[in-house]
Amino acid sequence: MRTFVHHLGNHTWEGVPILKYKEEPGTHFKQITRQVLSDCSPDFKTQLRYFEIAPGGYSTLERHQHVHQVLIGRGSGHCLVGGQVHPLAMHDTVIIPPLTWHQFRATGSDPLGFYCIVNCDRDRPQLPSAEDLKALAPSARDFIRI
C-alpha cells in the first residue's frame, strides 16, 4: 500500500502514470486523462482517481449500479446527472446515484479536473440505447455528447 503520494505540480503526482481514459478504436473525441491515486487492497476497498478533461472534452454518457462521488479539483464545467444539468466549479461535489445517466463536460476554456471516489468492487458501466436517449429530458438531450 502506497502511503504518501506527493503532488509534483499541475495536477500530476510522483510515481503516478497519466493514463488515457477509454481510448478505444471508434471512440469519439473525449480528451480525458486518468491518474490513480490509491491502490485497492483488502484493507481499503475504495479508490481515489483524478480525471482531467481538456476544454471541449467530455466523459462517456453512462450509468451503473455503483455510486461514485466526484469532487471538482480544477477549472469548471457542467455535468448531467439524471435529467438535470449542473454547473460545476472548484470544490463542488456530486454524488451519482445508482443507475443514473451522467456525463461531465469541460464547457469552459479551462480543463475540468475532478477527483472520483469509487468502490473497488463495482459493476461495469452501461451505455445508452437509442430508447434510453429518447427517454432523456429535452435539456439533457441538448447537453449530451455521444
Place this chain on the structure above:
Amino acid sequence: MRTFVHHLGNHTWEGVPILKYKEEPGTHFKQITRQVLSDCSPDFKTQLRYFEIAPGGYSTLERHQHVHQVLIGRGSGHCLVGGQVHPLAMHDTVIIPPLTWHQFRATGSDPLGFYCIVNCDRDRPQLPSAEDLKALAPSARDFIRI
C-alpha cells in the same frame, strides 16, 4: 442521498454544517472543524469529510484498524504516519495504513484543510498509552502534540 453539494466559497458548502471536532471537556487545544460532504447509505458506504485545522492546531494522535485516505485541499502542514513525519502541500495525498499512529498538524501560518475518505463502517480510534508513546521514534516524539 444528496446528489449535489455546492461550494459556497472559503471551503464551506451549501447545507453543510461546520462542526467542531472532538471538543470534549479536558481536550487540549486542537482547533479543528469538520464538514461532512456525503451521507452514508446502503448504496455508498464511503464518506467524504472536509477537516480544517487552524494554524498551530492538530488532530488527535490516534490509530485504528480502518484505513483512510487524506487529500490536502488548502494550505500546508505536516503529518506523522507511523514513524515518519511528512511535509504536506496542496493536492498531496496520504493513505493511513491499519493500526498506524498518525497526527496532522497545521505547522504553517495558514490553516491546513484536507478531505478525508473513509468507510462508513469503521472501528473507533485508539489513543496512545504511555508505553506506546515511549515506543515512538525520537523524531515522532518531537513532532507529536498530546
